[in-house]
Amino acid sequence: MNPALQRALQECANEPIHLSGAIQPHGYLITCQLPDWTIRHVSANVEALTGATPEEMLRHSLREFLTDDLIQAIAETIGFGEPGAPPQRAAVGNIGPMANLCDISVHVADGLVHIEIEPQPRSAGERSPTVVAQTMIARVAASEDIDDFNQRVAEQVRLLTGYDRVMVYRFRHDDSGEVVAESRDSALPAYMGLRYPASDIPVQARSLYLRNRIRVIPDATYVPVPILPDRDSRGAPLDLGQMALRSVSPVHLEYLANMRVVASMSISIISGGRLWGLIACHHRTARRVPPGVRAAADLFGLFVSMRVASREQQHAIALEENARSVRDTLALRLDNAADPRLAMQGELDLLNRAIDCDGVGLVQGGHWYSAGRAPDETQLPGLLDWLQRSNTGTGAVSTERAVDWAGNVEAADGLAGVLALPLDLAKNEWVFFFRCEEVEEVRWAGRPDEPFLVNEDGEKIGPRASFSAWHETVRGTSAPWSDGDRRIVGRLHMMLRERYRRRAVHAEVGDMQAHRVRLDVRDQRARLLQLSELLEGLVHVSPQESAQLSERINKLESDLQSLIGTPSVANAD
Known part of the structure; x- marks a missing residue:
């Protein structure tokens, strides 16, 4: 990788985006300390809401500025929640000398109560978020096909929010992202099928998407509003990772501007504790999304997450059951064999069904045995050399790349992925599982090797400005070996090693x-x-x-x- 680009990527990954020290200007922030509701932090624009300057509010009680019924609602919401949980809507009420109708959300973090306030139009007669979400869920729940389900999800969120474009964006194993469904205004170009490099959503941003399931930028041209003071009682920057109003990275705002996006919203799709993807929304002009609509979108996002997690779990269970059946059959045959070690040579077809693979190989006594799609014996030295370079213990060794063991893509003859299990390290006996390469015609949204504009000194001066489709043919890699694959071969490995040890005894x-x-x-x-x-x-x-x-x-x-x-x-x- 270009050293200048590598420095730029590292700089982006190190940006403390949760410590921005500011909020977006469409709302207000008041941070208090219990039990007396002493105000410790406010946003610099708070006077427009309460009629009191930040200096007049800091170190005073919240009771001087909010009515008892609102404080009671906030207290009850805190009582139901857990510290560190995402913000929860607490109340809708009138605040300040002008009795502005506001939506109030609250969460507790670092021993402080963080209250986010957003003024609402007086004519906002919104439906119950729960009812809205239930209606949306009913419209997608019947879909069994994953592609159809994703498309319905995009359409429902666009119908709810009115954004110009709504995409279902799925993260791949290498953290790049791919648009797998899209609902858009017909005047906009299609992004369906485009892939985005991992650097577009760096690791610390993905971490925040896990902490805060929904993020909204009503106007990406905004001027950030500072938080006063910008440090907590220990002198550390205030952690805004859970706040819906948090001011986002200037790099991200520039990125949106380069895409000609003025307003955006994202809803996290979480499966098994990891960020599976996003429901990403874009608009060409500024667009406010009321808290009630966001609450409905959040509930809908939770359903989508559960549906994705359930589908992945069902798939994993099916693989586990098949693997168990193969493992039990193989164990029985080896137990009945006079020499389990030699019997392995005749059970490769059965072993080929243990996990999702295209072929298997076995090296015993320097000889090569195989079934299914596997290399011929001339590739054995390369495989053993790769094992010698890669093996750091007594467990499985794996790769998705043909060049690691074959030297080049052509020599691998259509194979790429290898997962190897040691049977007897002293005798250099191994069993191999192989996967064919996946030849992909990838359409990138801009060149993936140019994620930033970088000057001659290697300093990042901004995100890329081009998102024109860039085509690339990817060869020599297979589908990755998943955690589920590793669990399956781990159990298989234990069974085989037990039979080998029994023979030795x-x-x-x-x-x-x-x-x-x-x-x-x-x-x-x-x-x-x-x-x-x-x-x-x-x-x-x-x-x-x-x-x-x-x-x-x-x-x-x-x-x-x-x-x-x-x-x-x-x-x-």
Whole structure:
């Protein structure tokens, strides 16, 4: 990667966007400390709401500026919530000498009560957010096809909010994003299918999308309103990560301007604790979205998240069940085999069904065995060399890239992904799972290798200005090995290693038994030699004594023959 670009990406990733020290101008912020509701922070524009300057409000009680019924509603909302939770709507009421009708949201963080206030038009007779969300959910719930579901989601959010464009934006395994559904004004160009580099939504921004499920910018041309004071009692910047009114990064505002977007909103789609994607909304002019509409959008977003999580969970369960069936069958066959190690060579077709793969391979004693779509034996040195470079323990080793083990895409012959499990590291015996490459014709929204405008000194001077579709053919990579794949092969690995260890134990027991037999034979031989020497010294014996000696000799001979596994001559018919 270009060093200047790498520095610019690192600078973007390090930007503390949750510590902006300001809010957007369409609302007001008052931060209090309980139990006496002492005001610790206010936004610099608060006088327009309360008629009191920031200096006149700081260190005074909130009760001097809000009515008791509003404070009671705020207190009750705090009681129902948890510290660190996203803001919750507490009340709608009149505030200030002009009795402005305002929507009030509240959350608790860092020991402070943060109250966000947004004036509302007096004519705003909005429907219940819950009723609106239920209607939206009913219109999408029946869809079983994922593409149709995503499209309906985009259409419903656009119908609710009136934005020019609403997209369902899904994050990929490499953190790049792809537009998988879109509802738009016909005058706008289509973004459907476009892919955006991971740098467009850096890691700290994705973290905030997890903390605050809905984000709104009514007018991206705004001038930020400072928070007074901008530091808390410990001298640290005030953490605004949970605030709906938080002023966003200047880089993001410039990014929107380059896209000719003036107003935006995003709704987080969360699955399994990770950010699966966003419902992203764009508008060409400034657009206010009332808190009630945002609340309905938030409830709808929660449903979409649950639906996505449920679908992923069902898929994971199906894979687990199939893997368990294969694992149980393979275990039974290996248990019934005389040598589980050698039996593995004949079970590769079954092993190929254990996880989502295109082929399997097995290296034993320096020989190569395979089933399905797998490399030929000429690729074995490259695979073993890759393992030697990559293996750091006794677990699975994986890659999605053909160049890692084949040297180049052409040599891999259409394969790319490899997941390898060690069976016997001492003998360098491994089982491999292979995936074919996914040849993709990717349409990027602008060149992914030019996410910023960078000057000659390597300083980032702004986000990219071009979003024209840029085509790229991607080869030599497979679908990534997921956490679910790793869990499945982890259990498979335990089963196979147990069978391998059992074979080693049996072999060790067999060696010990053979050693004992050799010792017994040696002992019996010594006894026979002693008896022979004794017989040579016996000249005068009675017939009875001779018969007893003969019986003793026959017994020793029988014992010796049984040790070596042949019938006794004395007892033969």
